[in-house]
Amino acid sequence: MDMTEQLTAFWPIILMVVIFYFLLWRPQKKQQKRRQEMLDSLKPGAKIVTVGGVMGTIVSLHDDYLVIRVADKVEIRVTRAAVAQVLSKGSEGKKAAKKAEKPEVVEANNDVKAEAAQAADENQKDAQ
Known part of the structure; x- marks a missing residue:
């Protein structure tokens, strides 16, 4: 070669x-x-989600771990590696707004279905 x-x-x-x-x-x-x-x-006051799904607010930061508040008077220590994401301030409001919009859409769909059913009934009466 x-x-x-x-x-x-x-x-x-x-x-x-x-x-x-x-x-x-x-x-x-x-x-x-x-x-x-x-x-x-990361800084105190930031809202986070851990890899285990625990949501909380950072109370204090240390070299290897941080302390988060998950409820009133309930604080836990987690390692920095356990932080999955930092929640933005608007993300919780957006989720609540989406939940509030869903029933309105369902009601609108029900109205459309009711109108379609009435129109079908009228067409059947006219055909007879």
């Missing part, structure tokens, strides 16, 4: 490494960077 044949044999391997870089390693690094920025930006 001469040199060009050896290089040609390595192209698929080089191509696979490049694909792995763009599909796996690079997005993972970006995600790790965003998570670290989120953990670095």
Whole structure:
């Protein structure tokens, strides 16, 4: 085998490494960077959700852990790694607004169904 044949044999391997870089390693690094920025930006008063689904407000920060208030006079310590996300101030209000809108949509759908049923009954009477 001469040199060009050896290089040609390595192209698929080089191509696979490049694909792995763009599909796996690079997005993972970006995600790790965003998570670290989120953990670095934690401050008392921020509302968080832990990986276990516990929601609370940060009371104090320490090197390895933080103390969160989950109810009146109930505080727990969790590691920094247990923080899944920081809730924005508007996210809870948006969820409540969506829940409030749903019954109105259901009522509107019921009105449309009732009108359609009345129209169908009238058409049947006219046909007879």
